[in-house]
Structures are given as C-alpha cells and as structure tokens.
C-alpha cells in the first residue's frame with residue numbers, strides 16, 4: 001500500500017475547464033501547473049486528471065485514440081512530464097485516468113482490427129464471425145467495417161470494447177481469458193501504464209474497472225484475477241503507484257481485485273446518494289438538507305459492512321462529486337454544504353474534491369458538449385475571479401469550450417479567499433484539520449456512536465476523536481459522554497456537557 005495515501009486529499013481536475021493559459025478557450029496542462037500552488041494552499045496534495053490523451057472527443061476524452069500522447073489541445077507530453085515534476089516538488093502526487101475497457105474507434109489498433117485481412121490486432125477487439133451474426137446480449141455495431149463481423153461496444157458507439165477474453169466462452173468467436181491474443185491486450189495496457197509511470201505519474205483512476213472480462217460471473221472472478229495480476233506488477237515494479245477503481249463494489253475491487261481504493265459512487269437510491277442527492281423522486285430527502293428529513297442510517301447500513309470488510313486492504317472513498325454527477329450545489333446551499341463537507345473530510349478512506357466544489361460552483365443548464373449530455377452542467381469552467389470569463393480564459397466569451405456561470409452571484413475563488421466565512425475557508429480549514437490529526441486520516445478506525453432514524457445529531461468516532469454533526473436548523477442533542485474533551489474544530493456551535501453533546505443549528509464539532 002503506497003504510504004502517501006494515508007494522508008492524501010485528492011482534487012479532481014477536468015482539464016477542459018480548469019485554467020486556459022494559451023487563450024484558445026479550453027484548459028491546458030500549463031494551466032494546471034500554474035494553479036498547483038492554489039490546490040496545495042487549499043490542502044489537496046494529490047490530483048486526478050480526467051483523460052488528457054489524444055482523442056476525437058466523442059466522450060470528452062474517454063474515447064482514447066493514442067494512450068501515449070497528450071491531446072494537442074491540452075499541450076504536449078513534455079508539459080505533462082513537467083506537471084509531474086512540479087507536483088512532486090510540492091509534495092503532491094498525480095493520477096492519470098486509465099481507460100482500459102475500450103478505445104476510440106479511431107485508435108490505430110481498431111483501424112487494424114477492422115481490416116478484412118487477419119493481422120496482429122484482429123483479436124484486440126471482440127468480433128463475431130460474420131456481419132449477420134449478432135453478438136447476442138451485448139452492445140454491438142455492424143455494417144461499418146471492411147471486416148465481415150460485428151464488434152462489441154463498451155459504452156458509446158465510438159468506444160469498441162477491448163478483448164480481454166470471456167470467463168466462460170459460449171460461442172466460437174468468444175476467446176478464453178488465457179488466449180494469447182487476450183493476454184496481449186492485457187500486456188498492451190500494462191505497457192501504457194509503465195509508459196506514464198516511468199515518466200513520473202503516480203498511478204491511475206481506472207475507468208469502468210469492472211467491465212474488462214466479458215460474461216464474467218457475479219463475483220467478477222475473471223476481471224478481479226486480471227486486476228490482481230496488475231497489482232502484482234505494480235507491487236513489484238512501482239510500489240508507490242496507486243490505483244483507484246470506478247467500480248463501487250469495494251469487496252470485489254479492493255479485496256479481490258487488489259485496488260488500493262474504490263469510489264463510493266452516486267447510484268440512484270444507494271447510501272451515498274442518500275447523503276446529498278436523494279431528490280429524483282421529486283421530494284428531496286438528502287441527509288444534508290437542513291429541513292432534517294434525511295436519515296443517516298440509510299448511508300450507514302450500506303457503508304458500514306463494506307467499510308468493515310475492506311478496511312484492512314484498502315480505502316472505500318467518498319467524493320464531493322465527479323464529472324459524471326450533478327454538483328452538490330444543485331440542491332444544497334453553502335450552509336448545507338459546509339456540514340456535508342465536514343462529514344466527507346473527516347471520514348475514513350481517501351477523500352476526493354471535484355474542482356469548483358470548494359467554492360460551491362453550480363450545476364448549469366447548458367447544451368451538451370462532447371457526449372456529456374446531462375453531465376455537461378457539472379463540467380463548466382472554473383470560476384477564479386470577477387474578471388473576463390471568471391478568470392478562466394482570456395478568449396472571447398463565444399470561443400469558450402463551455403460557457404462560464406454568468407449569474408451575478410456566481411461564486412469565485414478570489415472573493416471567497418477574501419471572506420473568512422466562505423465555503424472555501426471551511427473546506428481549507430477542514431482539510432488542514434485532517435492533515436493535523438492522524439486520527440482523521442485514511443486509516444484510523446471509524447465507529448458510529450449515535451445514529452438514529454429521524455433523529456439528530458449524528459456522532460461518530462475516528463480513533464481518539466469524536467465528530468458530531470447537525471445538518472438541521474433545529475438544535476439537536478445526543479446522550480454521548482464527552483465531558484472534558486477539547487473542541488478542536490467547529491462550525492456553528494456545540495458543546496459536550498453532563499453526558500450530552502448539544503449542537504446548534506447547522507453545526508459540527510470535532511472533539512479530542
């Protein structure tokens with residue numbers, strides 16, 4: 001386990017929208033380098049950068065055309081190597097986004113694979129034997145290739161699935177996992193990983209990590225075995241490299257697959273969804289809404305067994321948001337966000353902050369861009385200040401990759417830096433607290449102390465620290481004895497007296 005994860009706090013950067021230094025309306029690697037000090041100041045000491053590789057951008061870069069080349073719109077490979085170096089100089093780590101399940105249909109492997117004549121790449125993707133033979137039960141495309149066959153997709157039409165084999169092949173075109181051509185795909189992906197690790201990258205966020213082996217069983221036996229082998233490669237060759245899976249099944253991803261971290265993703269109705277995004281039914285029952293209708297046990301009943309089962313082997317990670325999810329500001333105001341973030345940054349595992357969430361950037365109603373659809377509203381340019389294009393880019397506004405939030409009260413970094421009571425400062429203080437207190441970091445024990453349906457506050461222990469949260473507008477008290485403990489952090493008001501912890505409206509205290 002890379003030691004640096006213990007105290008890591010990640011900042012996710014959507015490179016399109018972070019900072020544009022060359023005035024072409026889209027963010028770039030040099031922009032990330034210029035803003036490293038800002039990120040460090042905020043307290044984040046690690047980055048996850050969404051795919052920044054050469055791509056036709058039909059899925060915002062998750063359709064990779066060349067795994068080893070930075071997309072010219074973001075800069076050059078040398079810029080990215082320089083970013084690794086500058087990050088390391090500041091004691092920061094950088095994860096790239098690895099997309100192992102599919103490539104762009106414009107990747108040279110695919111261009112070869114679709115040729116009628118057999119070649120080294122014929123089996124790099126999954127093909128049936130004839131254009132009129134469907135790949136039953138799978139997404140596929142037919143009729144577009146020289147080759148007489150249909151090919152299997154992993155996600156959008158532009159993303160043919162790479163061939164890592166089938167757990168139990170059922171048709172003659174389905175190859176077993178140990179077929180030399182499937183092993184070659186695996187080796188090709190390891191080669192991509194080694195390429196970036198050798199140039200200074202510190203690991204990968206892995207896209208759709210569960211999807212590699214087809215017809216896999218419920219336990220994902222095939223896919224987990226594949227990742228376990230990659231973990232062995234890393235342990236041997238790059239013991240400091242870290243891997244986080246987009247999977248949301250930590251027992252599989254961490255215990256079986258060997259991932260160091262797995263994301264707790266927002267899936268309708270799940271525990272994470274109940275915290276900040278439980279509004280799809282029309283009524284908002286999110287736990288961090290101040291009206292107090294939420295129920296923390298909905299989160300705990302799902303989280304706790306997963307946490308307990310995996311805590312010895314890796315980290316089940318909480319995030320403020322990601323590029324696929326509605327920003328938390330969509331339904332929570334800053335006073336609600338402060339309590340929600342107090343929770344995220346005091347929980348076990350490694351926290352991830354999505355760019356702009358530290359200032360409460362909004363989810364915007366904007367036209368889809370590069371396959372974003374409803375996700376596009378969470379991908380708009382970072383708002384740095386009150387200057388042109390919110391300081392994101394010097395280009396004319398109509399040349400921007402995506403529009404900037406133009407509402408008069410749109411939050412921005414400069415104003416929030418100057419305001420001690422801002423969300424920005426709460427986030428900064430929370431992360432600083434986490435860095436100061438080892439018991440608030442990734443490994444220290446977590447235990448619920450007071451968590452009841454329909455009641456507030458919520459109290460939990462991390463090692464020798466107690467955290468008490470009251471997201472509601474009413475004062476809340478719990479029979480928890482912490483008399484004499486010192487308050488080391490607070491939002492709003494709270495105290496521990498006579499065997500009772502009492503919190504004022506929308507308050508949080510951390511006791512030691």
Ligand code: NOJ
Nearest residue numbers: 059062099155207208324
């Ligand atoms: C998950 C990524 O987060 C998402 O943005 C992408 O569209 C799909 N995987 C396909 O790669």
